[in-house]
Amino acid sequence: MPTRSLPYDEILCELITRIRKRFIGQDAAVAAFAAEICRHIAASPAQQRPGIFLIAGPNVGNDHLGLPAGLADSLRTGGELYELSSIQGEDLAHLFAPTSGGTQVRSMLYVLKNNPIGVLVLRDIDKAPPELLKKLMNAWSQGFAEDEAGKKIALANAIFVLTTEVAQTQIGQIARDEPDPDRLHVQCLKLLLDAGFPAPLLKSLDAVFALKALTPGEVVLEHYRSFTDQIASHGLVLKGGIDGRILAHSMDKTTEPCIEDAWLPRDELDARLAQAKVAGVHTVRLVLREGIITVVPVGERSAQDATNPSADAHLPSLLTARRQVSDGTGVRNRMVTIPNA
Structure with missing residues (x-):
């Protein structure tokens, strides 16, 4: 209608x-x-x-x-x-x-x-x-x-x-x-x-x-929240964090590698989240694979994660997440979790 x-x-x-x-x-x-x-x-x-x-x-x-x-x-x-x-x-x-x-x-x-x-x-x-x-x-x-x-x-x-x-x-x-x-x-x-x-x-x-001016840290936080909300709308929980390259790309869409569906509407990501829910998945993380935001059930390690010792490292605080994302220190090579986002 x-x-x-x-x-x-x-x-x-x-x-x-x-x-x-x-x-x-x-x-x-x-x-x-x-x-x-x-x-x-x-x-x-x-x-x-x-x-x-x-x-x-x-x-x-x-x-x-x-x-x-x-x-x-x-x-x-x-x-x-x-x-x-x-x-x-x-x-x-x-x-x-x-x-x-x-x-x-x-x-x-x-x-x-x-x-x-x-x-x-x-x-x-x-x-x-x-x-x-x-x-x-x-x-x-x-x-x-x-x-x-x-x-x-x-x-x-x-x-x-x-x-x-x-x-x-x-x-x-x-x-x-x-x-x-x-x-x-x-x-x-x-x-x-x-x-x-x-x-x-x-x-x-x-x-x-x-439109209000946003700091780089605020941009990252808002995009992190948007992913969290999108995941929650399918009855899933973001527990394993988000690939830092996805958040880096949310700040600057010219960031390499190119992410096909990083910018909303994320219809393709919705379809993947729905498939995960039907498959009985409860908690997920988002990983970048071949330029596509991929839904990975928590507990399953991707090939990239297996070779990246810091992939599951959780940032200790929102302040740390904002600082590291805004100045680019190490974020692209790790999974990012923002508590209470």
């Missing part, structure tokens, strides 16, 4: 659950984003304009795309990503064309005509050409866009998610310090305006969502 057809509370719960699976370490932003999306969906029968939301703050590893990716997955509507900083010339003109062909960039009007409840992600909105911003803001305020033939394409059920890296360092710090989402929203607007973000565009927004 499409998420949009569910009651408000169920939509909110579904959104938060699904987005958190894709977007780790930003629970406050996820909760605020889900609440605003739910309010927009609840009001959509009586409104004409689309939902217009901005994501700001640190964009580490393309974090800005985590919220809209989770949203599109939750709503089961699909979406389209537009890199506005690189769109120009023929591609720019094609954005409002009635057909999809002709350039590498798909027409927004064509996408919305075929998927009126879609999620459109406009990356680096502040770098968009002025003529494009003018067209977008005019279409948003009217609730429709016109193609070259004068045909109106309704926008009321669409959701536009914009991103910006303007003032990302300052916004990331404010998001750490300010727990109230309303005050955070106001402070973000001021920071963006002071940093040169287009004022008319700010007035078009329904809400701004700030």
Whole structure:
């Protein structure tokens, strides 16, 4: 069943659950984003304009795309990503064309005509050409866009998610310090305006969502917790730790070796966990084998573990785990356990 057809509370719960699976370490932003999306969906029968939301703050590893990716997955509507900083010339003109062909960039009007409840992600909105911003803001305020033939394409059920890296360092710090989402929203607007973000565009927004800055240790802890929660959702217990290379990769996805399914959604890992549960396994650890996160029942030693005397070494404290992971001292060559994570 499409998420949009569910009651408000169920939509909110579904959104938060699904987005958190894709977007780790930003629970406050996820909760605020889900609440605003739910309010927009609840009001959509009586409104004409689309939902217009901005994501700001640190964009580490393309974090800005985590919220809209989770949203599109939750709503089961699909979406389209537009890199506005690189769109120009023929591609720019094609954005409002009635057909999809002709350039590498798909027409927004064509996408919305075929998927009126879609999620459109406009990356680096502040770098968009002025003529494009003018067209977008005019279409948003009217609730429709016109193609070259004068045909109106309704926008009321669409959701536009914009991103910006303007003032990302300052916004990331404010998001750490300010727990109230309303005050955070106001402070973000001021920071963006002071940093040169287009004022008319700010007035078009329904809400701004700030991602907080995370230390390397916090990133590792959040990813460790996400694996723990994923394992627990299958009725299993993480007892043997996580291969340190998996956590190192969670900090920097360019880390070698490449991990095929380290970044959520970890559907393939879910399938392996389900298989382990059916096989009667109760406690597991996660080991990297040939670039894939593998579920290993506790008590079974992998070939790599047998040749690695430190593979089962447990870190004595959360502080030690954070320090060793953040500075890279020995973590990639050992299993990591974070107590009470």
